[in-house]
Amino acid sequence: MTHDIVLAGVGGQGVLSIAAIIARxxxxxxxxxxxxxxxxxxxxxxxxxxHLRISDAPIRGDLIPSGGADLILxxxxxxxxxxxxxxxPDGVIVTAAEPFVNIADYPDLGPxxxxxxxxxxxxxxxxxxxxxxxxxxxxxxxVIVGAASAFIPIAPDRMERSIAELFGAKEASVVExxxxxxxxxxxxxxxxxxxxxx
Amino acid sequence: MGINDVxxxxxxxxxxxALHSGLGAAYGYPGTPSTEILEYLIGLYEKGSGPRASxxxxxxxxxxxxxxxxxAGLRALVxxxxxxxxxxxxxxxxxxxxxxxxxxxxAVADDPGMHSSQDEQDSRFYAEFAMIPxxxxxxxxxxxxxxxxxxxxxxxxxxxxMIRITTRLAHSRAGVGVRGARAGNPLGKSxxxxxxxxxxxxxxxxxxxxxxxxxxxxxxxxxSPWNVAEASSRAADxxxxxxxxxxxxxxxNLGDLGVSGPPSRLHIATYPLPIEKIRRLAAANKRILVIExxxxxxxxxxxxxxxxxxxxxxxxxxxxPRTGELNPDNVRAAxxxxxxxxxxxxxxxxxxxxPQLCQGCPxxxxxxxxxxAVEGLxxxxxxxxxxxxxxxxxxxxxxxxxxxxMGASISMAVGAAEAGYENVVAFIGDSTFxxxxxxxxxxxxxxxxxxxxxxxxxxxxxxxxxxxxxxxxGRLEEIARGVGxxxxxxxxIDATRAATDANVAVFKREIAHRGVSVVIARRECLEAIKAKxxxxxxxxxxxxxxCE
Ligand code: SF4
Numbered sequence: 001m002t003h004d005i006v007l008a009g010v011g012g013q014g015v016l017s018i019a020a021i022i023a024r025x026x027x028x029x030x031x032x033x034x035x036x037x038x039x040x041x042x043x044x045x046x047x048x049x050x051h052l053r054i055s056d057a058p059i060r061g062d063l064i065p066s067g068g069a070d071l072i073l074x075x076x077x078x079x080x081x082x083x084x085x086x087x088x089p090d091g092v093i094v095t096a097a098e099p100f101v102n103i104a105d106y107p108d109l110g111p112x113x114x115x116x117x118x119x120x121x122x123x124x125x126x127x128x129x130x131x132x133x134x135x136x137x138x139x140x141x142x143v144i145v146g147a148a149s150a151f152i153p154i155a156p157d158r159m160e161r162s163i164a165e166l167f168g169a170k171e172a173s174v175v176e177x178x179x180x181x182x183x184x185x186x187x188x189x190x191x192x193x194x195x196x197x198x
Numbered sequence: 199m200g201i202n203d204v205x206x207x208x209x210x211x212x213x214x215x216a217l218h219s220g221l222g223a224a225y226g227y228p229g230t231p232s233t234e235i236l237e238y239l240i241g242l243y244e245k246g247s248g249p250r251a252s253x254x255x256x257x258x259x260x261x262x263x264x265x266x267x268x269x270a271g272l273r274a275l276v277x278x279x280x281x282x283x284x285x286x287x288x289x290x291x292x293x294x295x296x297x298x299x300x301x302x303x304x305a306v307a308d309d310p311g312m313h314s315s316q317d318e319q320d321s322r323f324y325a326e327f328a329m330i331p332x333x334x335x336x337x338x339x340x341x342x343x344x345x346x347x348x349x350x351x352x353x354x355x356x357x358x359x360m361i362r363i364t365t366r367l368a369h370s371r372a373g374v375g376v377r378g379a380r381a382g383n384p385l386g387k388s389x390x391x392x393x394x395x396x397x398x399x400x401x402x403x404x405x406x407x408x409x410x411x412x413x414x415x416x417x418x419x420x421x422s423p424w425n426v427a428e429a430s431s432r433a434a435d436x437x438x439x440x441x442x443x444x445x446x447x448x449x450x451n452l453g454d455l456g457v458s459g460p461p462s463r464l465h466i467a468t469y470p471l472p473i474e475k476i477r478r479l480a481a482a483n484k485r486i487l488v489i490e491x492x493x494x495x496x497x498x499x500x501x502x503x504x505x506x507x508x509x510x511x512x513x514x515x516x517x518x519p520r521t522g523e524l525n526p527d528n529v530r531a532a533x534x535x536x537x538x539x540x541x542x543x544x545x546x547x548x549x550x551x552x553p554q555l556c557q558g559c560p561x562x563x564x565x566x567x568x569x570x571a572v573e574g575l576x577x578x579x580x581x582x583x584x585x586x587x588x589x590x591x592x593x594x595x596x597x598x599x600x601x602x603x604m605g606a607s608i609s610m611a612v613g614a615a616e617a618g619y620e621n622v623v624a625f626i627g628d629s630t631f632x633x634x635x636x637x638x639x640x641x642x643x644x645x646x647x648x649x650x651x652x653x654x655x656x657x658x659x660x661x662x663x664x665x666x667x668x669x670x671x672g673r674l675e676e677i678a679r680g681v682g683x684x685x686x687x688x689x690x691i692d693a694t695r696a697a698t699d700a701n702v703a704v705f706k707r708e709i710a711h712r713g714v715s716v717v718i719a720r721r722e723c724l725e726a727i728k729a730k731x732x733x734x735x736x737x738x739x740x741x742x743x744x745c746e
Contacts, residue, residue, distance in 0.1 A: 034370055034371070036369060036371075039230050046551055060450045086540065089541055102551070119541060
């Protein structure tokens with residue numbers, strides 16, 4: 001089994017923290033992991049991507065080949081489309097619905113969403129709203145992890161444990177909010193596009 | 199994963215490898231993608247669980263401090279990015295001539311593709327130039343193991359040893375099996391004075407010695423198990439040589455090489471090049487494709503090593519791109535494989551999203567004020583330097599016209615002013631100023647060059663992740679005055695939007711001044727404030743008010 005994930009977003013959106021949670025859960029399952037990150041200049045509000053590779057066999061490279069990714073996981077709709085050439089023909093895009101507008105020529109959202117939905121199983125998740133309902137807008141990354149978990153071959157309770165460990169140092173309520181956000185994201189992905197429609 | 203596996207960035211694997219080699223001291227200057235090597239060691243040092251590890255004013259001082267520790271008998275690590283080695287080139291090249299006592303390892307991270315750099319120079323050329331050994335890991339485990347070996351080699355051959363990595367390894371995590379640590383060296387300086395005092399007579403003898411040990415280095419490289427040759431049963435038409443990450447991308451495509459089977463291959467991880475292994479591979483094959491990360495270093499050498507009957511493919515004949523990084527796809531194409539199919543959907547044209555200054559960054563206010571101050575002025579020329587503020591060269595600011603290397607903002611401004619430009623402004627960050635701005639300031643003052651230097655003091659090295667400034671904020675004024683800038687032309691301003699009008703007036707006045715002006719534009723970086731907030735510091739509120 002190998003599972004290659006391209007994570008996308010804008011510098012500062014916490015793409016690396018998402019990668020870290022999934023990687024942690026994968027390692028707890030005894031899988032090999034490679035997590036390639038972007039540091040330095042690109043982190044300043046620019047397009048960023050990270051490659052996360054999970055496998056039960058040794059992993060050769062740090063980069064995912066074109067046509068090799070099982071999943072594109074994005075914090076933002078436009079960024080989710082930047083890396084489509086990496087996606088396998090039957091790959092999936094999971095993205096937060098909310099645009100991150102820090103450029104003047106941010107395009108019309110309609111055609112962007114339509115393009116994403118051109119992939120049969122893709123999911124556009126109302127991540128900010130679900131995070132707010134879960135108790136904190138800051139848990140938006142956990143909603144995305146939750147939505148992605150529906151497509152990643154790692155047991156969801158393993159992911160939950162990884163989240164609990166990560167926030168373990170904080171108050172119990174923080175852990176709870178993040179776990180609720182995870183569950184909401186997972187449920188919305190399982191329910192199909194309904195959650196992202198609004 | 200095994201019980202001793204630790205998940206590490208490539209950078210961190212080097213740090214841990216050094217630590218377990220009995221490290222006595224580590225120095226460096228932050229620079230992407232090398233920063234996390236020393237950051238890891240500084241974290242341990244500050245907790246009291248590791249040897250001295252410190253950021254330095256620049257790569258040259260870092261190298262020399264490591265050299266001093268080695269002279270004193272300790273094992274020393276020095277870290278930098280590829281262009282940093284240009285700054286440290288003087289001590290680096292000369293240190294190959296001394297009799298290294300405590301192992302001295304230079305870990306340098308190259309940035310092909312220029313993710314966060316001004317060029318993509320390949321440090322292997324420096325290793326060859328200085329005639330010292332170089333090891334090139336291709337994964338995190340090798341980074342750990344080769345760093346350990348590098349310390350042994352350095353003490354065995356009494357020369358510094360380079361570990362060369364590239365961006366993708368530096369910034370990728372994987373599990374690494376670690377082994378026990380060994381004890382450090384006791385303090386005890388080298389007693390070989392003649393080898394350490396590089397007067398011409400001594401240096402000549404040392405250079406002869408360096409030339410003489412090249413055969414031993416060659417023998418070491420030839421026998422190194424890191425250079426793996428695998429013969430194939432395939433017809434002897436085609437072989438592959440990989441270097442660094444090229445091996446990973448080659449193996450990624452191996453399964454698709456089909457009926458003809460995998461070609462014979464040689465992976466090269468040690469320099470000087472293992473010439474005999476290369477010759478043996480070439481003797482059995484008509485064509486060799488070289489897949490190496492960075493410049494066509496091995497490829498160029500092959501053209502000198504091999505008989506003319508062997509066809510060499512790589513970056514020089516366009517089989518692989520001459521610039522940028524290797525990846526699984528361009529390696530795939532070089533192997534003659536068709537692209538893998540990917541998802542087919544209609545993607546509308548996407549806007550590019552280049553990096554930009556944070557919303558509310560103090561640099562933005564400084565650029566805005568200077569842009570206003572020079573509006574309508576004739577004969578203007580504006581330079582800038584390396585750091586977040588380099589992004590001011592992009593829209594919406596478009597202020598700097600030249601930006602080349604650490605410190606060049608000031609020296610280029612001096613040259614341009616002396617050439618005849620009248621209204622010349624140089625932007626430089628506080629850490630870049632301490633790194634390489636002091637010496638050109640001395641030039642400027644010594645000749646009274648009519649330039650305005652804007653030191654952007656955000657009290658942090660922001661671009662590389664927020665290393666604290668070496669000297670307390672506030673020392674810059676004293677430095678400028680101490681060097682001899684006229685007291686009336688050393689000014690400090692608040693880099694805030696609210697102060698724009700006042701700042702424009704200051705800049706107008708100073709730009710008109712026919713001598714050196716130093717304007718210190720002060721406000722803390724937003725990331726620094728965030729970091730402090732995380733630490734629960736009280737200074738945050740005051741700093742935040744200044745931003746608004
Ligand atoms: S990190 Fe600091 S210095 Fe860099 S752009 Fe952001 S606020 Fe400005």
